[in-house]
Amino acid sequence: MASPPPSPDLRPVRLNALGEFAASIAHEVKQPLAAVTINAEACMKWLEQDPPRLEQARAALRVVMQASTAAAGMVRSLHGMACQAAPERSTFIVEDALREVLQLMRGELRQHGITMIEDYAAAPYQLTADRVQLAQVMLNLLLNAIEALKDSAAPRTLALKTLLADGALRISIEDSGAGIPAALAERIFEPLFSTKPGGTGMGLAICRSIVQAHGGQIWTTTVQPQGAAFHLSFKEYTVWTPSRS
Structure with missing residues (x-):
């Protein structure tokens, strides 16, 4: 009786897919994280003024919060795309x-x-x-x-x-x-x-x-x-x- 053909090794395919997924995350969150850094630095500068520029600092912090929320949302979105989930409309x-x-x-x-x-x-x-x-x-x-x-x-x-x-x-x-x-x-x-x-x-x-x-x-x-x-x-x-x- 002939032995069954060996199962294909799917590890390279999975590694390639994982690499693409990792590259996607790195690419997508780069800008929101840059916005966090830029506006956090701006916030510190406004607070170090004498007197502190509180309204400008608050505006910078609002962008920090928005950018961090965007980054988290993009990671969730990419995970959903990788799992072939439907968009959250x-x-x-x-x-x-x-x-x-x-x-x-x-x-x-x-x-x-x-x-x-x-x-x-x-x-x-x-x-x-x-x-x-x-x-x-x-x-x-x-x-x-x-x-x-x-x-x-x-x-x-x-x-x-x-x-x-x-x-x-x-x-x-x-x-x-x-x-x-x-x-x-x-x-x-x-x-x-x-x-x-x-x-x-x-x-x-x-x-x-x-x-x-x-x-x-x-x-x-x-x-x-x-x-x-x-x-x-x-x-x-x-x-x-x-x-x-």
Whole structure:
């Protein structure tokens, strides 16, 4: 009687998956933790003033709390994605969520002399989605834009926009950096593919997974005279209307 074939050794596959998961966590929590450090240092400086600048210190501490909550939420989100859990959906105003993400990025924007332009649709729109995961996507895209602008000549501008287009709610991030070479535009969403030295190649892959899990689309275009834009599009949206008591 022939012996059964040996079972495949799944350890390399599991190790690769574990490595990707660890790289994802390291990549995603980097910015919230940086925001914690920057604002904690700012808080100490405000408190050391004579007299102490208490309101500014409180504002810095609020960002510390927001950033630490964001980091914890992102770890939970990545764990859920690794376990193929469904997104934790809630209904929220998109512009409010975007402003929260920008608050975490203020220090980076100031440090690199980047002018931030916010151009939101006239009416507030709502999404029913995982708010933490949307924040992950926006943080990744904003960080990529900042990276693209670090070595650019002035003016360094970054625009965050919302609008209705083709029957869907669109969120766009546009930068005035060097742009994305056409030969690489089709590959930037691939896992482990990176155009940056030392990059993990996980950020845009995570963005695509999250957006697609919400039934949306993500793509990139060229900005004239120079720069790149990333767009998110969601067909399932509603117009926010204030509740009446």
